[in-house]
Amino acid sequence: MTLESLIILIYVLVLASYLGFELITKVPPTLHTPLMSGSNAISGITIVGALIATSELGYSTLSKWLGMMALILATINVVGGYAVTDRMLKMFKKK
Amino acid sequence: MTIAIQLAYLLASILFIMGIKLLGKTKDARKGNMLSAIGMLVAIVATLITLDILSFVEIFSCMLIGGAIGLYYAKKVEMTQIPEMVALFNGFGGLASLGVALSDHFLKTAVLAVEIDPVNSISIIASVLIGGVTFTGSMVAWLKLNGKVSGQPITFKGQHVLNLALLISFLVISVFTFLYQSDPMYITILVVMALLVGILIVIPIGGADMPVVISLLNSYSGMAACATGFILNNNVLIVAGSLVGASGLILTQIMCKAMNRSLTNVLLGGFGQTVASGAQDGPSIVIKEIGVEETAMLFDSVSSVIVVPGYGMAVAQAQHVIRELMEQCEKRGIDFKFAIHPVAGRMPGHMNVLLAEANISYDKLIEMEAINDEFPNTDLVLIVGANDVVNPAARTNPQSPIYGMPILNADKAKTVIVSKRSMGKGYAGVENELFGYPNCLMLFGDAKQTITKVVSEMKEM
Numbered sequence: 001m002t003l004e005s006l007i008i009l010i011y012v013l014v015l016a017s018y019l020g021f022e023l024i025t026k027v028p029p030t031l032h033t034p035l036m037s038g039s040n041a042i043s044g045i046t047i048v049g050a051l052i053a054t055s056e057l058g059y060s061t062l063s064k065w066l067g068m069m070a071l072i073l074a075t076i077n078v079v080g081g082y083a084v085t086d087r088m089l090k091m092f093k094k095k
Numbered sequence: 096m097t098i099a100i101q102l103a104y105l106l107a108s109i110l111f112i113m114g115i116k117l118l119g120k121t122k123d124a125r126k127g128n129m130l131s132a133i134g135m136l137v138a139i140v141a142t143l144i145t146l147d148i149l150s151f152v153e154i155f156s157c158m159l160i161g162g163a164i165g166l167y168y169a170k171k172v173e174m175t176q177i178p179e180m181v182a183l184f185n186g187f188g189g190l191a192s193l194g195v196a197l198s199d200h201f202l203k204t205a206v207l208a209v210e211i212d213p214v215n216s217i218s219i220i221a222s223v224l225i226g227g228v229t230f231t232g233s234m235v236a237w238l239k240l241n242g243k244v245s246g247q248p249i250t251f252k253g254q255h256v257l258n259l260a261l262l263i264s265f266l267v268i269s270v271f272t273f274l275y276q277s278d279p280m281y282i283t284i285l286v287v288m289a290l291l292v293g294i295l296i297v298i299p300i301g302g303a304d305m306p307v308v309i310s311l312l313n314s315y316s317g318m319a320a321c322a323t324g325f326i327l328n329n330n331v332l333i334v335a336g337s338l339v340g341a342s343g344l345i346l347t348q349i350m351c352k353a354m355n356r357s358l359t360n361v362l363l364g365g366f367g368q369t370v371a372s373g374a375q376d377g378p379s380i381v382i383k384e385i386g387v388e389e390t391a392m393l394f395d396s397v398s399s400v401i402v403v404p405g406y407g408m409a410v411a412q413a414q415h416v417i418r419e420l421m422e423q424c425e426k427r428g429i430d431f432k433f434a435i436h437p438v439a440g441r442m443p444g445h446m447n448v449l450l451a452e453a454n455i456s457y458d459k460l461i462e463m464e465a466i467n468d469e470f471p472n473t474d475l476v477l478i479v480g481a482n483d484v485v486n487p488a489a490r491t492n493p494q495s496p497i498y499g500m501p502i503l504n505a506d507k508a509k510t511v512i513v514s515k516r517s518m519g520k521g522y523a524g525v526e527n528e529l530f531g532y533p534n535c536l537m538l539f540g541d542a543k544q545t546i547t548k549v550v551s552e553m554k555e556m
Contacts, residue, residue, distance in 0.1 A: 001214045001328060009325055009333060016334040019112060020341030026119040029437060030457055032346060032444030033177055035118055036313055038128050039342040040184045042111055043316040045135065045335035046191040048142050049323040053198040054154060055146040066201070068157050070194030073187040075161025076168070078139075081184055082132040083169035084177070088448055089125040095456040 407480015
């Protein structure tokens, strides 16, 4: 990896973390559980990493099996996380 | 083509950020979650289209399996089990990051036989460490939460020394892993050590401290995704990972503050044990009992009620019958509210979800700072399955292990009724002096059963 691309990644990391802190402090405590399960689903973004890792190899190797495992786990995370968050948020009603 | 995928990733990042922003308002929250899910879809579809995928069938079937499991679990899970589910999913996230890191390592060393540059190597090792720790740590937390492993802290002599030794050896072996890349032994040792560290840091943590641990593991799963982003030189992984990392850290901080403890103090663990031994020297307290009928009569005569729910309410599944109690009270024109302590339950915001599930409007759920001044003007407080969060010792007794922890001032109300299975200590193992106060009455029995009886008494009045 070149130094330039590393610097860009660090830029992204710092700015996104800062933005994250700003936005998440504004989430009301009532929604902390959905926030957590929702962010859980977002961390399933490793699915993209898993896809890239799996596709780099077209033949059966250890690398590919690891990638496929990561893909299944990350999909559970994403689908389950969003579905349960939606189920929870649906319950928050004001009467 | 690369421009297209970069733009798609940018769009996905924006959707994640907007999704979290919308979570700031309860009425928009569902839309926010949807936006975030769309962002994920964009990222995945773009990756699938752009990559020259040789085994589309394999990838599709993997996602089908994962999606079906995830959907099934999300539909089936009880609201009381959400902390377990989050712990489990955090673990999956960690393992996925570990898998990607290893996959990349083996691709470069064994298949392509190229040199891994220092930055890449550090990213891979970081991903192995954070991913591995997140995985086993979450699994231990999951086992503790669902009761398969005791919720009591497990400590042994030399625990901290062992952890430190493990971390130092991890650093040393990391260097070897970089120097002798083609030898798979070193990276394998790293994986084993990371998994071990995860177990060791969570076992000494007790049940009542679980909200902190889950928040922290949540943050780790985000950081693991970030590390993966550095391996693959991928911005969307870094953006999404840092959002999750930040979210977990903020929640961890809130939980620690609500217990008046530092993060190191929680992580070093063993809290429950020191407390249990210290509590025995306290003076024995005299309690007063109240029956179901008298409780119903009391509810009938007051004009304001605050309910303080705790984890015990979730265990007894008493939230639905409490809503019925609320309906009975509101029919009589009684002001009825809930006081929510930040660490009530097993994860941040746990009580709110349980009460929302029981169809209780969220504007009735009041946070600690907002409601604490109202207790002196309240006729009746009903405490259901909460203990440490209402223990006045936190204000009055400097000897108490929970001294200094912000609590709900339930003791200041005119009358306090404590619904409790039997006399016993709270999860922190602390004797509650509130139970001996002159304005405190104990309603013994299973919360769901006793409150059901109170409600039926009230219906007949």
